[in-house]
Amino acid sequence: MLRLLSSLLLLFTTCASAQNNVIVPGATWTDTSGNAIQAHGAGILKVGSTFYWFGEDKSHNSALFKAVSCYTSSDLVNWSRQNDALSPIANTMISTSNIVERPKVIFNQKNSEYVMWFHSDSSNYGAAMVGVATAKSPCGPYTYKSSFKPLGADSRDEGLFQDDDSAQTAYLLYASDNNQNFKITKLDANYYNVTTLASQLSASTLESPGVIKRNGKYYLIASHTSGWAPNPNKWFSATSLSGPWSSQADIAPEPVRTYFSQNAYDLPLGSNAIYMGDRWRPDLLGSSRYIWYPLDFSSGSPTLVHADVWSVNLQAGKPQPVPVLVLQLPGFGRTYSAASGTTYEAESGTLGGSATLASDSSFSGGRAVGYLGHGGTVTLNNVQGNGQKHWISLYYANGDSTWRNVTVSVNNGPSILVDQPDTGGGHVILSVPVQVTLNNGANSIVFGAGQTNYAADLDKIVVY
Incomplete structure (x- = not known):
C-alpha cells in the first residue's frame, strides 16, 4: 500500500471544470475536437514538453490497416489529433489489406530522425514481421522503409526500449516463434534493423511488451497470449537486458485479468510510471477503450493502482481538479492523485x-x-x-x-x-x-x- 508522505489535500472545484483534466479508465476518451481518440496499441514519445501518442486507428472496426494516428498533449490528458503519422500504401506490406499494429517511435540522435517500428503482417497474421518507417518530425508523416523477420524469425506483438546509456542503445521486444518464445534483440546504430539477440524467454508465450528501467534494474511487463481476451499481465526483472530474468509475478490481482486490459505501453514518470493498456472489443474494435493506471514502484516492484478517476500531476503541488487524496511518493517529484468519491x-x-x-x-x-x-x-x-x-x-x-x-x-x-x-x-x-x-x-x-x-x-x- 502506498505510503502517505504528504497531508491530505481536499480541493473543491466543480466536476464540470474537471471533466477534461482527469483520466477515467474505460470511458470514451475524446480529443480536443470532441472525437473519440483512435490510438490503440499505444506508443508514447516525449519531445521537450510535448507528449506524442501514436496508435492504431480502428474507427473502421477492422483489424486491417487504416492509419497510425498521432496525438499531442502537454498534460497526458487533453490530446489533439495531428496528421496521420503513417498511411496505407497500395501493393506493400502496409496496404489496407494488411496489418499494422503497436506502433512505437524513438529518436535516433545519430541521424536526427524519428524511427517507427510496428508489427507488420498479412491479414491472416501469417507473415509475422516487423515494419520500419522514418521521419524528421515526431508526427511525420513517416516514410515506409521495409518489413522483415528480425534475424529470420517471427515477430508479432512488439515494443521498443531505448536505454539511457551514452550510445542510446535501442532494443526490439517481440513475441516470436509462433508466439512461443519472447525475444529482446539489439538494434543497429541507425535503428533500421536488428543485430544480435540479447535474451530469450523460452516457452513463455508472452506478448504486448514494455520495459521500464529503475535504479539499474530492468522491468519487463507483458501479457500472455489469449487472443483479444484479457489475461493477468505479468512482470519480470533483470539487472541486464541479457538476463537472467526473474520468474513472473502479477502487476494486479490475478482474478481481475489486469482490470480487463492488455498492456500497450509503460511510460516512466518520476520514480513510477503509467500503465497504458487496451480493453479490446473485437466485434467493435473502434470502441475498444483505454485502461490507464498509475504503475507504482514504491514497494520495490511494479503494482497497478486501481483508481476510477485520477489525475497526473506534472508539477508537485499543482492544484487538483477534483477532490483528491494526494499521494507524494518517495523520491517522486511528480504525483498522481486518485479522486475521492x-x-x-x-x-x-x-x-x-x-x-x-x-x-x-x-x-x-x-x-x-x-x-x-x-x-x-x-x-x-x-x-x-x-x-x-x-x-x-x-x-x-x-x-x-x-x-x-x-x-x-x-x-x-x-x-x-x-x-x-x-x-x-x-x-x-x-x-x-x-x-x-x-x-x-x-x-x-x-x-x-x-x-x-x-x-x-x-x-x-x-x-x-
Missing part, C-alpha cells in the same frame, strides 16, 4: 420487478442486486450531486463469457446504456464509468429499466 451500496436501493438481493463475500458488504433488466430494477435515491456533470463508477459482477449492459436513468430522464464486460467469473468485481449530470442535492438513479436483456449483478456505485 461517495459510495452508494446497490442493496440499499429500492428493488423493482424481478430484481433480487444476491449474497457473496466478493461483494462490498457481502450483498448486491441481481436479475436487473428483463423487468428488474433498482433505484438509488438521495444520491448527492452539485448541479454539474459527475463521473459514476458502476461496480458489478458478470460471470458470462460475453458482455452485458445496463440502463442508467437519472431523475426520470432518458436512459444511458452502459457496457459491462465479462468480469471473468461471478465472484470477480470490475467497475465501468458513466458520466451524468446530477442536480444540486438529492437525485434518483434507476438501473435496469426498459431493457429486455439481463444486466450484470450490481454491487455498488461510486459518485465523483
